[in-house]
Amino acid sequence: MSGFHPQDAPEEDQLLNCMRCGMCLPTCPTFQLTGRERSSPRGRIALMKAVNDGELELESPLFAQEMSDCLGCMACVSACPAGVQYGGLLEAARDQLQRERESKLPWWRKRLESLAFLLFERPPLLKLIGKALMLYQRLGLEQMVRRTGILKRLPAPLGELQEMLGRLPVRFSSQNLPPILAPRGEVKATVGLVLGCVMDVMFAQENEATARVLLHNGCRLVVPPSQGCCGALHAHAGRLEGARVLARQMIDLFESSGVDYVVLNSAGCGNCMKDYAHLLHEDPVYGEKAQAFVGRVKDIHELLELIDYRKPTQRKALSLTYHDACHLAHGQGVRQSPRGLCAALSDDYRELAQADRCCGSAGTYNVTHFETSMELLEGKIDDILATGAQVVGVANPGCLLQIRYGLKRRGSSVAAEHPVVLLDEAYRDEGGVYP
């Protein structure tokens, strides 16, 4: 008898597909840190299979711990010869644990816990909090709090949160970008732009740069003003039903707009949206819609290559390296196009050692597993500094916050930037009419 609930259980076919060959072991950051089999993808799948086969209880504390300790970086997916879709297995296992845990909580605790996720289901709420945070930073309150020394007394991740967050922009990208943007010349493609929830509030600059770069390359942009979250955070935390609600909203949002592509500059969101077909495969109405939808979802680097973007006339006089965001390299298999872009931006591109190794950001992992996250971050910063590059390209909001924080902790002058921001700058530096 399976120890899983029938709904959203890890798929048995996928569990069986694991041949236990172990090719994932050297790529797994947590296995590298602990050396314990259970902290490896092969071990985690074995534990899932044991629960599935009724040999281990879903309530086993070590099972819950392992499912939570996994970064979800999916380096194992890149290494797997049998093509096991580990990401889906992990989300399903987390969903099972979440379900089990919730069933034992009193109603008010359930409410309290889903409150954080409500933020991402209700964009105005998130924006409100974003504004409050921005004011907190700008009105000098942050400095005041810092001076009290209160932060130093909080447990490590909470005290550091403020440092990790960086400075929020005054205006969100959704406030600055109109719903339709037309390029000057011929329209090469109509592109729906996903602003993202966190990206919109914290990375307005990246979103606006994406819009300008696409406009400049002949894309007509559709930017729906009331966009929500893509569901990645829900799925990652094992709240698959919540993720499905958001996925349906996202599909509805772009379905009638007649876009050729739906583009993202956040690796995590892109990975999640490309997975909608799987997420909604049992949905009688949205299953088919999702199939068609995912074909249109592109990461910004992929799309730039697809539309044969114009290379900047002058390369920047700076040395550049590139960090592979897990959900871009392992999740979406996008590795070459961002490197191509980097090479178009700089004469001095330097390949980063272990470029596709997780930086430890991993969604909220740097808050929930502060120490492990920092251990991984230190390794990443060492590798970045070893290249001697002045700028590191990073194409995911979580990694950007994490790596910027890591560089700041070391007092390094190296900058972490989204490659599309660098491209935007390069176009602007050319002078002339832009965008």
Place this chain on the structure above:
Amino acid sequence: MIEPKEPLMPVASVILDRMRSIVGPSNVLSDPAERLSYSYDATAMMKSTPGAVVIPQSAEQIAQVVTLANESGVPLVTRGSGTGLSGGSVPLQSSIVLSTLRLNRILEIDEENLTATVEPGVITANLHQAVEARGLFYPPDPGSMKVCTLGGNVAENAGGLRGLKYGVTRDYVMGLEVVLPNGQVMWTGGKCPKDVAGYDLRQILVGSEGTLGIFTKILVKLVPKPQSKKTLLAIFPTMESAAATVAAIIAEKIIPATLEFLDQTTVECVEGFAGIGLPTDAGAVLLMESDGHPAQAAEQAETMARLAREQGAREVQVARDESEAVKLASARRMAFPALARMRPTTVLEDVSVPRSRLVRMVTRVGQIAKKHNLMIGTFGHAGDGNLHPTILMDERDPDEVRRMHLAFEEIVETALELGGTLTGEHGVGLLKRDFLEKYFPTTAIDMMRKFRASMDPNGILNPGKMFQPAPRREGELPRSAEHSLSILEGLRS
């Protein structure tokens, strides 16, 4: 083949406490979830949960753990990365798993004597990298080299793609420090290429599959790194023409560094998966590599290309640079992944036959597949006659499992009939222990059993592996492999 499923039997807490005092409390794992994650290696359909897991931090600790195990009669199973393909590190009888992963230092690279000394938990590819940085070469390259450990390689006498020209692990082991089953530490071998003093205990330890001792130091031979390499890929209409090419290459007195083949089923799967432009109606594909002095490697490559064309190759591609070489080699590298994706369960075989019988063996595997209505892709080392018939099935289908067992047995028997051996590089372990007596005369089996018993009188190390359970046991005696399976099944229910 058997699938041991034994009850979860925790080790007595007194013994665990003593283990903890040796290796430290955090290095003894006894939680059921921890133990479950050490119940397998890379062998299909094999699982047996250990009584506990012990992770020593030094050779001294290994010796103490073995001494304790021997005194208290608790069996031990040594485990590196758990990538074995014969069930060698699957712990039977609720044994304690002893992990060597923490002993992972490269202790010395001696450029004057061309040797390296490593601890057993060093990953094979890490040794490759370290010695190649100094222009040296450690040739054994098992498919799992990025994951597997040198300790496991020595225990299983691992092979690889370079076996024909460079030999296997055995040919490179010059010395071993080993913890014997009674806990004593013994050194055997040394840095002298010529050494004929006494019995060569080192060689009986290589390939002993964790039954005679636990290696704590390994001294290996190194060779100079070949200066250059040439890679070619030839596509043939039939397996026969590919085999004729192999024969022609050998007749020309060329020993290629690599000579690998894919059969028709495998070619089809590789193309379906990777889309690298292989014609799916090709009867076979050969990947060939020559290495050495640039002029010699180039000349040999040219000759091999000519011979392939003469034998009727439809197409011969010669790599012009490293990136093209990687592309051509990907056809072979994709073989196993492409096959593995076809069905949920992948049973990997590794019989070996004399090179001249390779075609007959591949043909017979095809017939066996048809007879039992199974999908079997075959690829492997054409140069040394070691092939990997890969049975693709679903372990949830009892009838398919039954047919797989029959096909498996017939493949092994066919190899023996053709003058081959039951395992070329994966080892006997659990997967093929029931066939060992078909390969060796009773005298040899008896001698091996006696040798093992004299080294390990209490049966402490890796019990149940390599040989069928001792016939001295009470109850029914297994008469054949199938019969032993039915006995085991009876025990299970």
